[in-house]
Amino acid sequence: MLWIKNGIVIDPKNGIEGEKMDIFVKEGKIVEESEVNKEECKVIDASNKLVVAGGVEMHSHIAGSKINTGRSMRPEEMRVVRNVAGKFRAVVGRVLLTAPGIGYEYAKMGYTTAVEAASPPIGSPHTHEELDAIPILDKAALPVFGNWHFVFKFVSEKDQEKLQAFIAWAIERTKGYGVKIVNPGGVEKWMYGSNVRTLDDEVPIYGVTPREIITEVVKANEALNLPHCVHIHCNNLGVPGNYETTIETMKLVSGMKNENRPVLHVTHVQFNAYAGSSWRDVSSGAEEIAKYVNKTDNITIDMGQPIFGHATAMTGDAPFQFTLHRLTGARWSNKDTEIEGGAGIVPLVYLPKNPVHALQWAIGLELGLLIDSDKVVISTDWPNGGPFTEYPYIMAMLMSKRMREKELERVSPYVQKASSLPAIDTEKTLYEVIKMSRSLPAKILGMENKGHLGVGADADIAIYDINPNEVDPSVEYELINKAFRKPAYTIKGGEIVVKDGELVAETWGRTFWVDATKKVSMEAIESDLDEYFQNYYSVERINFGVDERWVKKPARLEVK
């Protein structure tokens, strides 16, 4: 039992904005004062400190074949020693990290939940093995659907019933949490050496278009009422002029509504927010996107903020990764995956003086600043945009124009003419960045007990050495940047895991997965599954996927 005393609480979900309060924890949950025996409580003095929910990472590449190939391909990334073996595991990694390092570093920043944002379905056992090797955090994984032949088939046949049954089957089999789409149709076209360029390009054999795939999959996701909305990596990622495709994609869900969450989450939008016709005249399309997102009420995005320095691009967008390899001349790994999709991995460095990199950096911030705080989530799309350990930098930048002005001095002047960042006066409040890193991602994911400190929430709590009532983030940005890197406490499921920025305990979180199989009739797709497994898969149907007992600490969420 814990008694967190006299903290200054910011809890956007419950409308608490810097109130002095006590928080009580029992059996891993936040409870009413009356539920605990104060004499038995461990007391944490949080006087003059900021008390918030543990951070929720909704888009990061924390587990599976992509990140592991990245590690194998980049031993130079592993030469930074973060922890020597002793009470805790040895940890190495500069931007890429070993699995224990991922758990430790998120916790050391006050984050307690993280979602792997793209898991190849046939590779889901690997994804779960790696998730199980990550300490402390609660986790989940999103299987990719946008290039899966079953999806093409059921979309081309306009058979919603089968599509829904298939999605429920696939999420159960992969122990996944929701529906991810990556460059729908484009990765299949990559198998023929090309890519899709518009929402109306046709996918070989099936004749379906990205427009149809997205629309039908969103409809199915809504009909199933899955906790998380469709999570999309748009077509044309990394292509100048692509902001138009992004807005066109967003328009596909206009008129659709869900009371509890958005119906579409568009991810790492920075990579999809370019205006111009080539890398010579590329400029920011962030304002247009922001205008559109702000006027709708069913779409959210995350930033995909680049951080200057090393990164590793790794996505299920295989054709884009090949383009990046050609563009940079860097190493390139590719993985075509049966009839499901593909992936690619390319090392990358963001240089402040490089005009394009500086512009990408500016666009990420523009999105974070121009979009309403209840529609944009902080992310670097780790390790694509750079290290997640720089979230405190992003938070400080969003809150301080002065800090941005200082940073703008060191980046390519191209930013001045190609983006509106220098002219943006917006300064997000502490309340807003807490929302963007806690309550909002939890809401989008449909994780009711995450991202807030109300009674019944999981006791995932971060305490920072900042007094929200005294600090002025606009001026004291360095203090903000420093304090968010070193929580006074990180509490995961009621246990203190970090104290004064140092790891003090290693715990094991749960892996959330969603079971919607009771909402559909599996019989509808039996013969299709048999047909595809017999003819096109390289494994037997019964050997595909993950059984719950193979997962270390599974947490099943049944969709009613």
Place this chain on the structure above:
Amino acid sequence: MENVVCTFCGSVCDDGVFENGDIRRLCALGKSKFSKKERIKAPMIDGKEVSYEEAIEKAAEILVEAKRPLLYGWASTVNEAIRLGVLIAEKVGGIYDQCASVCHAPGTLALIEEGVPGGTLGSVKNRADVVIFWGANPVEAHPRHPTRYSVMAKGLLIKDRKDRKVVVIDVRETKTAKLADIFVQIKPGYDYAIISALRAIVKGEKIEADEVGGVPVEKLYELAELMMNAKYGVIFYGLGVTQSRGRDRNVENAIKLVQQLNRKTRWIIWPMRGHYNVVGAGEVPAWEAGYQYAIDFSRGYPRFSPAEFTAVEALVRRDCDAALIVASDPAAHFPRKAVEHLKKIPVIQIDPHPNLTTLLSNVVIPSAIAGLEAEGSVYRMDGIVLRVKKLVETEYWSDVQILEKMYEVVVKRVG
């Protein structure tokens, strides 16, 4: 039981049928894995039979007291056991190395230089209209590979064997060469030169020689033409490429060729991995410690150096003072000098069957056979994970059980 997963070669076929102690549908190599063979009868310390607990206690003592123990093998056990091996290596400040260091590790070095443009075996089955086996002989080493995935396999775009051209490039006419449409016999040690010539042709340059590596230039032009005209091609390379002159540079060059080909059409390249879980023996340490093999923990954190921390090199340099050998038989396969050092240091072996390494081991711990008597996850040669099953009951402890207990004792001793 149907859909049994085979634990012999890197193909990890998952359609075996096990009934009344008999396995059907698998190849002769796979069947041998399930047939009755001589077993190590009981745990032993210096030839004397002891209990599992005693043997494990002794093994942990050896590992903890050693300055730098070598923990080697791992290619023929499950991921869960491999993970424990990495954890023990970290705890005792030892070296983790695995079988790839004497077979496919040059491919890992090439991956570090150039990446690997690859795909799953299902991609090949469904799409590949040109398949090249380079220094690989699946008919003898991965007998069902040609039928299930590559040569005769039918799929989405490949409806018939006629839809696919198969090329074998090797120094001798192997059994696989007999399945091929085109066999290119090359002089031993000339892989690099031939790959370079193909790269040049694909790039549009002219070869100013009559032959390269024993292959007439016209034949290389024909081959390059075939590659450029493929809709979806694959190069499967074997030990003929990684263990001949050039080693990792051969693979690196072949990857560059594939990069070049992707500017025109689609190609992938993939190694033909040997043991059923040699891929896992690299994947698991990669996520736990950052590297695939040749990992030294003596400083408390992982360091990777193939010229120093691979098993053969560490043994030859007498740089390790104890060894834990799991699911492997280095005494039968390592150079004499390495085995001589192995004979001088305390050796612990965990394996289901007696072998040459058993003879020089101080502690021998028999284990259950994964895929027959124990379950767990393994990586097929293309990185696809399959769950091997437990089909029969046994008195033997599984590798996971043994290593879990060993880890527990090590943690207690190290503190």
